[in-house]
Amino acid sequence: MATSEISKKNLVDISFMGLRSAVGVIFIVAGTSKLGNPGFGGFLSSLGLPPEMQIPIGLAETIPGILLIIGVLSRISASLLSIIMLGAIFLVKEAQSLTGDGGYRIDLILLASCLVIVAAGPGRVSLSHIVKKLPRFIH
Numbered sequence: 464m465a466t467s468e469i470s471k472k473n474l475v476d477i478s479f480m481g482l483r484s485a486v487g488v489i490f491i492v493a494g495t496s497k498l499g500n501p502g503f504g505g506f507l508s509s510l511g512l513p514p515e516m517q518i519p520i521g522l523a524e525t526i527p528g529i530l531l532i533i534g535v536l537s538r539i540s541a542s543l544l545s546i547i548m549l550g551a552i553f554l555v556k557e558a559q560s561l562t563g564d565g566g567y568r569i570d571l572i573l574l575a576s577c578l579v580i581v582a583a584g585p586g587r588v589s590l591s592h593i594v595k596k597l598p599r600f601i602h
Contacts, residue, residue: 472587479586480534486576487531490544494524510554523547531580534589541580548574 497503498521504514524547527540548570552558556567585591 476586476588479580479583480588482576483531483534483537483580483585483589486541486544486573486580487528489573490524490528490531494521494526494528497521497524520547531585534585535591537585537589537591538581541577545574545577545581548577 497517500517503521504517507514507516507520523543527536527543530536530540531544551570552567552574556565556570558567560566561568561571
């Protein structure tokens, strides 16, 4: 393999790690803020959802965010987060405006980022890739 091919592969892998990390951090912060915020239950009620959904929604953002950062179950985690972003766009913001107050542009960027992770996988800089490369006798 030529040096430039190795450099390109390394750049792609580092890029996927950066994408997974950025998306993961955003969802960890968003999810944990929902877990400790009593006002979020009231917000859910205003959407017609039971306030008891606060904990499952918070965990559904936090846990996949952590898994994305470490690179385990990345495609499944990104799929779950994609569903959450579709809910944010269509249920919460009602897909009314891309920009301005209540705009869904950031939600759309997060959705697209999650879909890239679903399609491409975690890359070589991930715990799942490292585990695959361990010698057979360790498994």
